[in-house]
Amino acid sequence: MSVIPNPIFCALDTVDEAHAASLARGLKGTVGGVKLGMEFFNAQGPQGYRAVAEAGVPIFLDLKLHDIPNTVAGGIRATLPLKPAIVNVHAAGGLAMMRAAADAAKEAGDARPLVIAVTVLTSLDQSDLAATGVAGTPADHVLRLAHLAAKAGLDGVVCSAHEIERLRAELGRDFKLIVPGIRPTGSDIGDQKRIMTPPEALALGADILVIGRPITGATNPREAAEAISASLAA
Numbered sequence: 001m002s003v004i005p006n007p008i009f010c011a012l013d014t015v016d017e018a019h020a021a022s023l024a025r026g027l028k029g030t031v032g033g034v035k036l037g038m039e040f041f042n043a044q045g046p047q048g049y050r051a052v053a054e055a056g057v058p059i060f061l062d063l064k065l066h067d068i069p070n071t072v073a074g075g076i077r078a079t080l081p082l083k084p085a086i087v088n089v090h091a092a093g094g095l096a097m098m099r100a101a102a103d104a105a106k107e108a109g110d111a112r113p114l115v116i117a118v119t120v121l122t123s124l125d126q127s128d129l130a131a132t133g134v135a136g137t138p139a140d141h142v143l144r145l146a147h148l149a150a151k152a153g154l155d156g157v158v159c160s161a162h163e164i165e166r167l168r169a170e171l172g173r174d175f176k177l178i179v180p181g182i183r184p185t186g187s188d189i190g191d192q193k194r195i196m197t198p199p200e201a202l203a204l205g206a207d208i209l210v211i212g213r214p215i216t217g218a219t220n221p222r223e224a225a226e227a228i229s230a231s232l233a234a
């Protein structure tokens with residue numbers, strides 16, 4: 001069961017401010033929030049972010065920071081005036097870096113964003129991981145990185161749906177699990193490798209389902225989001 005009324009966050013992966021803002025307005029009420037990542041933010045920056053925020057939907061600012069602790073703390077601090085609901089770093093940046101990120105976010109007091117760690121990208125399978133020098137399954141590495149994120153005081157992790165059960169068993173109900181690699185039955189997989197359908201991922205215990213192209217690439221994104229919502233309620 002999800003802790004968020006509508007668990008769908010739509011990834012607005014575009015460089016176009018007007019398009020992103022129009023999608024956010026059009027999806028309001030059918031999604032729990034939207035995600036702005038490096039594609040949008042590198043093109044449009046804080047001003048573009050504010051244009052999307054005018055739609056009045058919670059925003060996951062997905063910049064996946066990965067640097068030395070002081071630099072990441074500064075990067076998180078710089079996002080706080082935007083009041084994102086969620087920000088993130090790469091767990092591979094290590095314990096001290098994640099602690100610095102969590103501490104920086106606390107400077108926003110009660111308005112602090114959730115700070116989440118990306119574990120193993122959903123576009124990677126075991127052979128991709130092996131090529132980076134990491135032996136074992138993606139699940140083993142996700143678990144290892146998630147324990148490190150919890151130790152650093154982070155609120156949760158980005159993982160694939162295939163790791164949800166083990167993460168819930170080991171890290172409990174309150175640790176947030178944000179899950180991309182979500183594909184409604186029959187939709188194009190694209191570059192994702194560790195995928196699952198929305199109802200399956202939700203049933204396993206995902207808090208947030210990050211869904212991009214299956215919604216934004218549809219002829220009618222709002223109808224696509226409504227269909228996914230309906231599949232979750234069924």
Ligand SMILES: O=c1ccn([C@@H]2O[C@H](COP(=O)(O)O)[C@@H](O)[C@H]2O)c(=O)[nH]1
Nearest residue numbers: 011037120121122180181210211212213
């Ligand atoms: O492991 C990860 C981490 C982040 N993402 C992001 O989620 C969306 C997924 O978009 P789709 O179009 O639904 O594939 C995208 O913005 C990624 O940057 C991820 O996919 N996997």
